[in-house]
Amino acid sequence: MKELSLILFLAALLPLHAENWLQNGDFSDGIDHWHGSGLAPSDVAPANPFDPPDPFTSKGLIIQLKPSHWQKVAQDFKGKLANGVLTISYMVSPDLAFSTKPDDYVNMPGQIDYNGWQAFNTPHGAWVLFLSDFGSSRGHYYTITPQLGSSKVQTLNLPVQDMTPYEDKTITLAFPPGKGTIVFLNVQLTDK
Numbered sequence: 001m002k003e004l005s006l007i008l009f010l011a012a013l014l015p016l017h018a019e020n021w022l023q024n025g026d027f028s029d030g031i032d033h034w035h036g037s038g039l040a041p042s043d044v045a046p047a048n049p050f051d052p053p054d055p056f057t058s059k060g061l062i063i064q065l066k067p068s069h070w071q072k073v074a075q076d077f078k079g080k081l082a083n084g085v086l087t088i089s090y091m092v093s094p095d096l097a098f099s100t101k102p103d104d105y106v107n108m109p110g111q112i113d114y115n116g117w118q119a120f121n122t123p124h125g126a127w128v129l130f131l132s133d134f135g136s137s138r139g140h141y142y143t144i145t146p147q148l149g150s151s152k153v154q155t156l157n158l159p160v161q162d163m164t165p166y167e168d169k170t171i172t173l174a175f176p177p178g179k180g181t182i183v184f185l186n187v188q189l190t191d192k
Contacts, residue, residue, distance in 0.1 A: 018190035021084070022077050022171065025187045027060050036073035036172075038063055038184075056093065056151060060185045065096070065178040070104075070111040074172040079163045081191045086131070086158040089186040092146050096180030098125050104177050112174050117141075122176070130172040133164060146182070153185065160189065 020026075023033040030040040039062040045053050063071060099105075105124055109117035114130070122128055122143050132139025140160070147154055163169065171189070175182065 018192040021080055021189045022075055022187055027184070031061055034061060034073050034075050037071040038073040056091065057181065057183060060183045063175055063182040063184070065098075065175060065180055065182070067177055067179060070174055070176055072112045072172050072174040074170055076168060076170050077189075079165060079167060079169045082161070082163050082165050084160045084163070084189050084191050086156070086160050087186070087188045087190075088156045088184065089153055090146070090182055090184045091151050091153055092148065093181040094149060094151055096146070096148055096178065096182065098176045098178040100124060108174070112172075127176065127182075128174045130170070130174065131160060131163065132170050132172070133167055
């Protein structure tokens with residue numbers, strides 16, 4: 001009986017880990033469950049297997065910006081509760097630069113073929129995150145301005161509110177034209 005009490009006591013001291021509502025949010029299975037223009041480390045690995053991979057692109061979900069058009073990656077998932085916390089960890093290459101053309105930021109949803117969303121413009125130098133009900137234009141969007149010139153890990157913690165519980169959802173990460181690379185290390189949506 002003492003052993004069981006000790007086990008229960010120790011279990012109560014351990015921190016509870018919130019369940020990630022997204023699948024493969026740590027990209028341990030490459031880019032499985034994510035669709036769009038994201039790349040896996042194996043997609044950008046050197047052709048010669050004896051050459052070491054670039055440490056910057058050796059893990060995560062890799063977005064290589066294109067100079068002429070927006071790109072996006074997305075995942076469909078089932079939200080558990082109406083409120084949660086979205087945590088994203090990512091790095092940017094030192095040469096990352098978003099477009100400076102004003103037209104590239106006009107009617108941003110139309111730029112990624114999300115024509116059901118009401119048109120809105122985004123600020124220069126920001127990428128966009130959408131959380132929406134699957135198959136609809138209802139949801140929220142966030143503009144994210146990364147710190148440029150540093151390849152250190154950047155982390156966002158965004159409170160998410162007013163989701164319809166237990167309904168199918170989509171998370172979309174969208175990137176304006178530009179040059180350079182963004183590497184996502186973790187995308188997590190939890191109730192804590």
